[in-house]
Amino acid sequence: MIEVEHLTKTYGEARGINDISFQVEKGEILGFLGPNGAGKTTTMRILTCFMPATSGTARVAGYDVFEDSLNVRRRIGYLPETVPLYTDMLVPVYLRYVAGLKELPYREIKGKVAKIMEQVGLTHKADKFIGELSKGYRQRVGLAQALINDPDVLILDEPTIGLDPKQIIEIRSLIRGLGKDRTIILSSHILPEVSMICGRVAIIDEGRIKAIDTPESLTEKLRVANKVKAVIEGVAEDVKAALGRIAGVNNILVENGDGVDRAKYTVEFAEGINGPPLVARTAIEGKWDLHELTPMRMSLEDIFIQIVTEEKDIV
Amino acid sequence: MRNFLFILLKEVRSYINSSVAFVVVTIFSVLTGYYFYNIFASFSTISFQAQTDPTMATQYGALNVTEFVIRPFFGIISVVMLIMLPMLTMRSFSEEKKTGTMELLLTFPVRDGEAIMGKFGGCMAIFFLMLTLSFPSILLVELFGDPEWGVIITGYFGLILMGGGFIALGIFMSSITENQIVAAVLSFAALLILYMLNFTAGAAGETMSAVLNYLSFTYHYRNFAKGVIDTSDVIYYLLFTLFFIFLSMRSLESKRWRG
Numbered sequence: 001m002i003e004v005e006h007l008t009k010t011y012g013e014a015r016g017i018n019d020i021s022f023q024v025e026k027g028e029i030l031g032f033l034g035p036n037g038a039g040k041t042t043t044m045r046i047l048t049c050f051m052p053a054t055s056g057t058a059r060v061a062g063y064d065v066f067e068d069s070l071n072v073r074r075r076i077g078y079l080p081e082t083v084p085l086y087t088d089m090l091v092p093v094y095l096r097y098v099a100g101l102k103e104l105p106y107r108e109i110k111g112k113v114a115k116i117m118e119q120v121g122l123t124h125k126a127d128k129f130i131g132e133l134s135k136g137y138r139q140r141v142g143l144a145q146a147l148i149n150d151p152d153v154l155i156l157d158e159p160t161i162g163l164d165p166k167q168i169i170e171i172r173s174l175i176r177g178l179g180k181d182r183t184i185i186l187s188s189h190i191l192p193e194v195s196m197i198c199g200r201v202a203i204i205d206e207g208r209i210k211a212i213d214t215p216e217s218l219t220e221k222l223r224v225a226n227k228v229k230a231v232i233e234g235v236a237e238d239v240k241a242a243l244g245r246i247a248g249v250n251n252i253l254v255e256n257g258d259g260v261d262r263a264k265y266t267v268e269f270a271e272g273i274n275g276p277p278l279v280a281r282t283a284i285e286g287k288w289d290l291h292e293l294t295p296m297r298m299s300l301e302d303i304f305i306q307i308v309t310e311e312k313d314i315v
Numbered sequence: 316m317r318n319f320l321f322i323l324l325k326e327v328r329s330y331i332n333s334s335v336a337f338v339v340v341t342i343f344s345v346l347t348g349y350y351f352y353n354i355f356a357s358f359s360t361i362s363f364q365a366q367t368d369p370t371m372a373t374q375y376g377a378l379n380v381t382e383f384v385i386r387p388f389f390g391i392i393s394v395v396m397l398i399m400l401p402m403l404t405m406r407s408f409s410e411e412k413k414t415g416t417m418e419l420l421l422t423f424p425v426r427d428g429e430a431i432m433g434k435f436g437g438c439m440a441i442f443f444l445m446l447t448l449s450f451p452s453i454l455l456v457e458l459f460g461d462p463e464w465g466v467i468i469t470g471y472f473g474l475i476l477m478g479g480g481f482i483a484l485g486i487f488m489s490s491i492t493e494n495q496i497v498a499a500v501l502s503f504a505a506l507l508i509l510y511m512l513n514f515t516a517g518a519a520g521e522t523m524s525a526v527l528n529y530l531s532f533t534y535h536y537r538n539f540a541k542g543v544i545d546t547s548d549v550i551y552y553l554l555f556t557l558f559f560i561f562l563s564m565r566s567l568e569s570k571r572w573r574g
Contacts, residue, residue: 048422052572069571073424084415088332089325100321101423129332145419 001026001153001183002047007056009042016042018207019056024200026152029179031198032187033304039207040187041081044155047185048078061152074103077146081157081187083138085145087131091122094130095144102149116144119174121167135162143171147178154178156186160193172197191304203304226268227296228275233262234288240265242286248273262291318429319436326407326437335403336441343399343445350391351384351452358383359459380460385453386540389470392449393536396442396478397506403441404485405499407434408567412493427567431486431560438482446474466542473539476552477532481506483559490566506532 002024009016017039024030032040045051047058049069057064063071086094095113104112117123120140125133130141139162146154159175160168175184176197188194194201195215202212211218232239236254243252243265253266269275276295283290330336362378411417420430456462481502488502489495512531516524528534535548 045418049571050418050422051570066571070424070426073422076422078419078422080415080418082415082418084417084419086325086329086416087414088329093328097321097325098423101318101425103317103424 001028001061002185003057003059004043004047005057007043007046007058008054009039009046009051010054015207017046017204020204020207020209021056022202022209022212024183024185026183027179027181028200029175029184029186029198031194031201032185032204033189033191033194033201034187034204038204040204041157042207043204044078044157044185044187048076048155049073075151076153076155077149077151078154079142079146079156079159081161083142085130085138085141087129089130090126091128091130091133091141092117092126094141095148098145099148104149112148116148119147120144121170136164136167139163140167152182154182154184154186156184158188159186160188160190168193226271226273226275228267228269228279229292229294229296230265230267230279230283230290231262231292232265232283232288232290234283234286236263239263239283239286239288242282243267243279246278246282248278264292266296318425319433322425322430322433323436323440326434327440330403330437330441335406336444339399339403340441340445340448343395344448346395347388347392347449348452351388351449354387355384355452355456380456381463381466384456384460385462385466385470388449388452389474389536389540392446392474393477393532396445396474396481397510398503399445400438400442400478400481401485401488401499401502401506403438404482404502405489405495407438407486408490408563409493409495409498413495421570427564431490431563431567434486435479435482435560438486439479442478442482443475446471446478463542466540469539469542469544472544473536473548473552476539476549476556477536480532480552480555480559483556483563487559487563487566490563 002022004023005021007020008018020039020043022030032043034040042051046053047060047065049065049072052066057066059065060072061075063075065072089097092113095116096109099109099112100106114123117126120143122137122140122144125137130138133141139159143156143159146156154175156175160171163171172193175186178184179197179199186194186197198215200213201215201218203210203218240252240254243249246267248270249267250270251268253268255264255266256262265279267275267279269278276293280290280293327336358378358380361383365378408417411420453462453467484505485498485502488505489498492498492501509530510532513528513534516527516531516534518524519527529551535551538545538548
């Protein structure tokens with residue numbers, strides 16, 4: 001659905017994005033992750049035909065964004081980061097205007113606007129000017145205008161920013177639902193959100209894609225530290241000694257380990273050893289109560305920090 | 316065509332909601348109305364004096380309401396247009412650029428030409444409203460005098476053509492900057508130069524004065540004010556309008572390829 005090849009954009013001397021290539025299939029949600037100024041918005045702007053690339057090609061739904069811009073624009077819904085809206089228009093009037101420009105049949109416009117307003121929770125704001133709305137509601141209007149023509153491709157620049165937690169959950173499930181038969185690219189700085197919604201994640205930094213894969217396999221690839229966290233009730237020295245006897249344990253860290261109270265143990269295993277069952281068995285054999293047992297994988301956050309700060313490529 | 320109408324309607328609505336239309340139309344009506352009152356009242360005084368004093372009548376020649384009231388009235392309308400229309404056109408693209416709504420407009424499936432013509436149409440609609448509000452003054456002349464309707468019709472026709480040129484130029488200026496004040500000043504200056512161009516024609520050489528005359532707005536309006544429609548004047552205004560609409564299109568289009 002979206003094919004990007006060797007896309008480069010320079011602003012004078014400065015590089016916006018540098019040789020980016022990726023593909024997104026139909027029914028897939030791709031998340032852009034990256035620090036500010038990494039090139040996420042630039043990439044989105046090129047895909048939505050707002051600005052041209054310096055070199056490289058991008059095709060959306062089979063149409064080139066430069067050569068066939070009108071056909072691309074017919075098939076996309078775009079929510080820019082700043083959510084630019086006409087503040088002097090009433091909400092439904094604005095949505096009808098967008099629906100008209102997006103070539104919806106005249107007879108369907110009114111019904112469609114009412115439907116989309118209900119979908120994003122704007123029905124009770126129908127008599128308000130956009131300028132009177134709070135940031136969260138403007139965000140919903142922005143989403144509504146992007147969705148109004150049921151586009152094949154949705155490009156959302158930070159779609160959940162400024163929403164309240166309940167609305168965030170609603171919008172996320174809305175996006176997930178839409179993603180079933182559409183192609184979606186979204187950017188976010190909320191890392192759990194990306195791993196929750198997106199089938200694949202592209203980590204962008206300094207204008208380049210540093211990693212692109214599913215959140216799970218990104219985690220898998222980068223699981224350098226193999227640790228298990230356990231909360232065990234028992235005499236700390238005994239527990240520590242017992243855990244130390246497990247083959248393949250490299251290091252044990254004890255927190256709150258005074259007396260017989262519960263203590264938190266962080267056990268580091270050698271690579272390739274599945275730690276949790278071993279820790280559980282040790283606890284049972286020692287007749288200690290096991291309260292918590294957590295294998296510690298790297299979160300997307302850790303991966304992100306690692307890639308961005310250590311400049312490690314795992315493409 | 317559809318997109319053109321949607322944008323036109325949206326523009327008109329924005330002008331009305333943001334009270335720009337209200338202010339511009341009101342001030343236009345007040346200025347032209349005040350001038351009309353003065354000139355019509357002085358015509359009535361002179362006519363009255365001429366009636367009682369035959370020597371006065373010879374001094375002014377034949378007193379003609381069309382020449383004495385209608386023609387200067389159209390002249391002042393064109394001057395007020397020169398001041399007010401840049402206020403109307405300055406926001407058309409500048410505001411969209413400043414607030415970022417341009418980003419969405421350009422990613423909608425709208426051709427550049429449709430966007431520009433929609434904006435142009437929106438300004439023209441408000442401009443028509445302005446002209447319509449000047450019409451009661453003409454009716455007042457009809458009520459008390461006997462104006463020539465041919466001159467009135469060609470006069471309005473000329474004003475519409477001229478207004479189209481002003482608006483096209485204003486929209487172009489607005490498309491090259493994101494600052495509304497810069498857009499307004501640029502279009503006001505450009506219009507003023509074109510308006511005054513033939514003032515110096517008398518002092519210039521023969522060839523130069525012909526060129527200056529031909530380029531100026533006022534020179535081409537002369538015939539309309541006399542009740543004559545000269546195709547060269549019509550073509551001048553139409554070409555002027557088309558030229559600036561063309562430039563606006565290039566200016567908008569350049570956004571898509573300029574790096």
